Amino acid sequence: MHPPPPAAAAMDFSQNSLFGYMEDLQELTIIERPVRRCLKTPEEIERLTVDEDLSDIERAVYLLSAGQDIQGTSVIANLPFLMRQNPAETLRRVLPKVREVLHVAGVEMQLTAAVSFLTILQEESVSIHAYAHSFLQVILLHLEHRDAGVSNAWLETLLSVIEVLPKETLRHEILNPLVSKAQLSQTVQSRLVSCKILGKLTNKFDAHTITREILPLVKSLCQDVEYEVRSCMCRQLENIAQGIGTELTKSMVLPELIELSRDEGSSVRLAAFETLVNLLDIFDTDDRSQTILPLVKSFCEKSFKADESILISLSFYLGKLCHGLYGIFTPDQHLRFLEFYKKLCTLGLQQENGHNENQIPPQILEQEKKYISVRKNCAYNFPAMIVFVDPKNFHMELYPTFFCLCHDPEVPVRNTIAICFYEVSKLLNSGVYLIHKELITLLQDESLEVLDALIDHLPEILELMSTGGESSVQENKLSSLPELIPALTAAEQRAAGSLKWRTHEKLLQKYACLPHVISSDQIYYRFLQRMFTIVMTNNVLPVQKAASRTLCIFLRYNRKQEQRHEVIQKLIEQLGQGKSYWNRLRFLDTCEFIIEIFSKSFFCKYFFLPAIELTHDPVANVRMKLCYLLPKVKSTLKIPADKHLLQQLEMCVRKLLCQEKDKDVLAIVKRTVLELDRMEMSMDAFQKKFYEKDLLDQEKEREELLLLEMEQLEKEKQQNDGRPMSDKIFEKKRRDTKTPTQSLPKNIPISVPGPSSVTPSTSKEIKKSKLIRSQSFNNQAFHAKYGNLEKCASKSSTAGYSPSTSGLAKTSVLSLTDDSFRTRNASSVTSSYSNSPLPSTSRGTGNSVDPKSSGSKDTQPRKATLKSRKSNP
Secondary structure: OOOOOOOHEEEEEEEEHHHHHHHHHHHHHHHOOOOOOOOOHHHHHHHHOOOOOHHHHHHHHHHEEEEEHHHHHHHHHHHHHHHHHHHHHHHHHHHHHHHHHHOOHHHHHHHHHHHHHHHHHHHHHHHHHHHHHHHHHHHHOOOOOOOOOHHHHHHHHHHHHHOOOOHHHHHHHHHHHHHHHHHOOHHHHHHHHHHHHHHHOOOOOOHHHHHHHHHHHHHHHOOOOOOHHHHHHHHHHHHHHHHHHHHHHHHHHHHHHHHHOOOOOOHHHHHHHHHHHHOOOOOOOOHHHHHHHHHHHHHHHHHHOOOHHHHHOOOOHHHHHHHHHOOOOHHHHHHHHHHHHHHOOOOOOOOOOOOOOOOOHHHHHOOOOOOOOHHHHHHOOOHHHHHHHHHHHHHHHOOHHHHHHHHOOOOOHHHHHHHHHHHHHHHHHHHHHHHHHHHHHOOOOOHHHHHHHHHHHHHHHHHHHOOOOOOOOOOHHHHHHOOHHHHHHHHHHHHHHHOOOOHHHHHHHHHHHHHHOOHHHHHHHHHHHHHHHHHHHHOHHHHHHHHHHHHHHHHHHHOHHHHHHHHHHHHHHHHHHOHHHHHHHHHEEEEHHHHOOOOOHHHHHHHHHHHHHHOOOOOOOHHHHHHHHHHHHOOOOOOOOOOOHHHHHHHHHHHHHOOOOOOOHHHHHHHEEEEEOOOOOEEEOOOOOOOOHHHHHHHHHHHHHHHHHHHHHHHHHHHOOOOHHHEEEEEHHHHHOOOOOOOOOOOOOOEEEEEOOOOOOHHHHHHHHOOOOOOOOOOOOOOOOOOOOOOOOOOOOOOOOOEEOEEEEOOOOOOOOOOHHHHOOOOHHHOOOOOOOOOOOOHHHHHOOHHHHEOOOOOOOOOOOOOOOHOOO
16 A cells, blocks of 8 residues: 555645635636526527428528528538438539538538538439539538548548549549649648548559559659658558559559658658558568568567557557468577567566556556557457467467466456457367366456457357367367356356346356256256346346246256256246246246247147236236237147147137227237237148248257157166166167257357266267257257158147136146157156146136236236336446
8 A cells, every 4th residue: 555645645724725725716706607597589589580481492591591500500411301302402502502601611510511421422312423513522622621620521521432433533523633732832731632532543543544643643642751641652552552453563562662661750661561561462472571571570670669659550460460471481580470479468567566556657657558559469469370380389389478368467458368269269179178277267357348258259169168179079078177167157147246237148148058068967056047046036128038048948958857847847836927927027038938949849738828827917018928929829839739729729819808908908919819810820740831840840849859768768777787778779769769960050159069968977978968969059049951851750749728617727737748758668757756747837716816916026016018118228
């Protein structure tokens, strides 16, 4: 701790100081002025009043002629609208007035005019010929405005106009006057504008015209007496080189670049260096080795003695430079550039830290900011440097540097290396295990900005980590990284405890990849309950939905029937039958995700009846949301097997039509009924119109059956006293329940295929565990590559409903012996839930909820508009 400065250590309450304070207060009272009650006087209001009967064109002409500046600016801002509405009258009457006003206009009106002219060009309100005739001269007239901001605004508009103007117009209106504008007798601003225009014109003319008319001007500006002009022209040489081709570039542009790289002005040398790096692809090996390499080497050696701004640019282009010159370095030069990069990565870290910023001189603070920019650029170029040294040499050459960048004290540096982490992982391939600890470090970073950058590609990173960069593996490489799960859970807790809910939402979405990375039991005990808690308690709707969807994916890939049933039971009891209407709304969101992720038979078996039972919910918002979901609910039914469920659905809809008292809900019910009537039902047999959807659903059902099948295989193995299953028996079982190899695509962003068994001990167990994994899953929807598929061995059958005097009575809705989830050897399937069915999903008298408590998010009843709920930003 540093003691406070003496001046701040104690307040000076001497008499002189008090008199000084009183004088200051008196000055403040003098500054105060009475506030006008009316912003405008009657006379001012009279001057600002415009006849309402005037047309838009007449009003614009009047305001430009007699109005105030703010009114004229408004007319010019509205010029694109007038051009769309009546282009002929606008050009004839309004535009001449605009020209007159712009001669004496202020900065704001000039900037508005430049933007409006550009908008008219982009909207193509008039032909190019008419635009050039009416607007081009106005633009050229104000290019050299005394205000730099205004001049740049008109220049940007002109450069956009050059892109579309015909060659003859460009030659006569722009190129010919440019000859005089680029002379030394003109102002510096005029010559700077000429440089940028020349760079744009080279793409519009042929090489002969460029050589004869443009290049002489370019050479003249490259040798200008002002360093700003030389630097500006040097930065345009890249565009010129692309316009004239390789041969002319070597003979005419390269000599100018060589001369400019030796210029006395540092900004000119920097511009020449950047242009050379950007043009490396144009030059051949001889030019690179004999001409460019010596220049670059000299520039790098002098950079540490120069201003830090040069180091910032050099660090940004270093990766591109090393990549462009790769193959022509001698071993000694290769080592020098590598050491130069390492030195830049630690620039500024050798100085003492921990001082109070108020005690550090401003020039030192500014220098430290530049050093941070240098290290940030080095982090940006790190993947290119891995290629430069060869990934095989990463551990020896670059790992210490990577470690330093991941532990850099500044957030921008760590954020940049987190963005590059996926590229680094891909380049290392089988050597990705070398950066396991750095992944944990970035996951545990105290800055959420770093975490947000890392999780953009978290599924792909974890895939590479789990497979070790190999396409086919025999073990999960992440099993040797016990810190991963605590780091993931801690990252989620930090995101949840912050106000950055978007980061929290994205993290929960990315966690959907975990079933392909870690074991089912690890997900169940470390992540699944947390997802459920977020759905139940979080106050941000997008976060709740992200947790709900990830929870459904965890359920989809859970390997144990007992755990699956427990999760389903909690979803129905605590969400679908929860006391808070907010939880019941989230249950409907969950049902929508279930329909998307699971097979139709799964939804009908477990969630169909609890969902339609909410038609009796006491809260209008819940009934309203259910109405929106009903078409998707109906799409899960297959005729004739689910005819009884269709009858129950129709009965619920009829009751809504007859008994609904809320006018908003009733209106939605009527629209929903029309939509339901137009829907065509899917049949048990494949139909041509539903062929792709039926194939996808069949594939989902196969995978769900395979989960039960593999659980049974594991139990059989355990009953065999741990003896490994013979290959013949295993292959026979695998063929019986085999999933087509191309059932699902592998190009989904969050897809992380990999082994998922619970610490398998033999390769055969691993092969079995892989069978239960679909090759990929989507963050939004599943898409299938359809091949030749066998017909389902068994069809989904669900228990029916029978009407009773008290409402709809459920008859074994959640029976666990449903055909859609029955194994081939049903008699051998044992589960702790086999003899105890899931809790009733009926909301009848047996599990009634007080309408008052049911109608509130907490305990108070209320009706909220469904569309008005917005999450906190």
